[in-house]
Amino acid sequence: GQNIDQPTEMTATEGAIVQINCTYQTSGFNGLFWYQQHAGEAPTFLSYNVLDGLEEKGRFSSFLSRSKGYSYLLLKELQMKDSASYLCAVTDSNYQLIWGAGTKLIIKP
Amino acid sequence: DTAVSQTPKYLVTQMGNDKSIKCEQNLGHDTMYWYKQDSKKFLKIMFSYNNKELIINETVPNRFSPKSPDKAHLNLHINSLELGDSAVYFCASSQDPRGGPSTDTQYFGPGTRLTVL
Numbered sequence: 001g002q003n004i005d006q007p008t009e010m011t012a013t014e015g016a017i018v019q020i021n022c023t024y025q026t027s028g029f030n031g032l033f034w035y036q037q038h039a040g041e042a043p044t045f046l047s048y049n050v051l052d053g054l055e056e057k058g059r060f061s062s063f064l065s066r067s068k069g070y071s072y073l074l075l076k077e078l079q080m081k082d083s084a085s086y087l088c089a090v091t092d093s094n095y096q097l098i099w100g101a102g103t104k105l106i107i108k109p
Numbered sequence: 110d111t112a113v114s115q116t117p118k119y120l121v122t123q124m125g126n127d128k129s130i131k132c133e134q135n136l137g138h139d140t141m142y143w144y145k146q147d148s149k150k151f152l153k154i155m156f157s158y159n160n161k162e163l164i165i166n167e168t169v170p171n172r173f174s175p176k177s178p179d180k181a182h183l184n185l186h187i188n189s190l191e192l193g194d195s196a197v198y199f200c201a202s203s204q205d206p207r208g209g210p211s212t213d214t215q216y217f218g219p220g221t222r223l224t225v226l
Contacts, residue, residue, distance in 0.1 A: 031213060042199055042217035085150060091213060096165060099152045
């Protein structure tokens, strides 16, 4: 079966750095997405990785290792508004998007 | 300006009723999706349409029927509502899931919170 694993919940301090990990086992691979979802709102696109390595976008970076079936989302200089769920999703060989259950990130002052 | 819109935003109804949720996108995308997100926040794909044709139909009860009158609209009709149907339903669209990062990204509507009493 297809599977995406990420921690259920993480806590971090304002101003700090946090890394949210995602491991996947899918039928083929055509890219990995990270989405942010604030409580009561829709998911919004954060990043996309299809090649190995690090993609940086301001305070957010996403890393991919296809051989390990592994990605992480790195958030720097955490702000209270970063409190949200972060969803990892992988496009499989049929171009279907397989979603993880999301990691709820709690930021404390 | 709204890219993906859904109506209604909230829907409260009795068990056994039939209801519809409407979705429209003005992004010119070819593909549209319906997702269900339950209380555990897990996002589950229900249906996907590409240019009005059904391309994904996950294991969903027959009571759920999508309808795509044109590629900008994908409506969801639910018959004989059950308590377990209570969830948030998200509509999303993308240009082309085969096209890579510029075309694969899904844009979500604001969601419809369905409560079945």
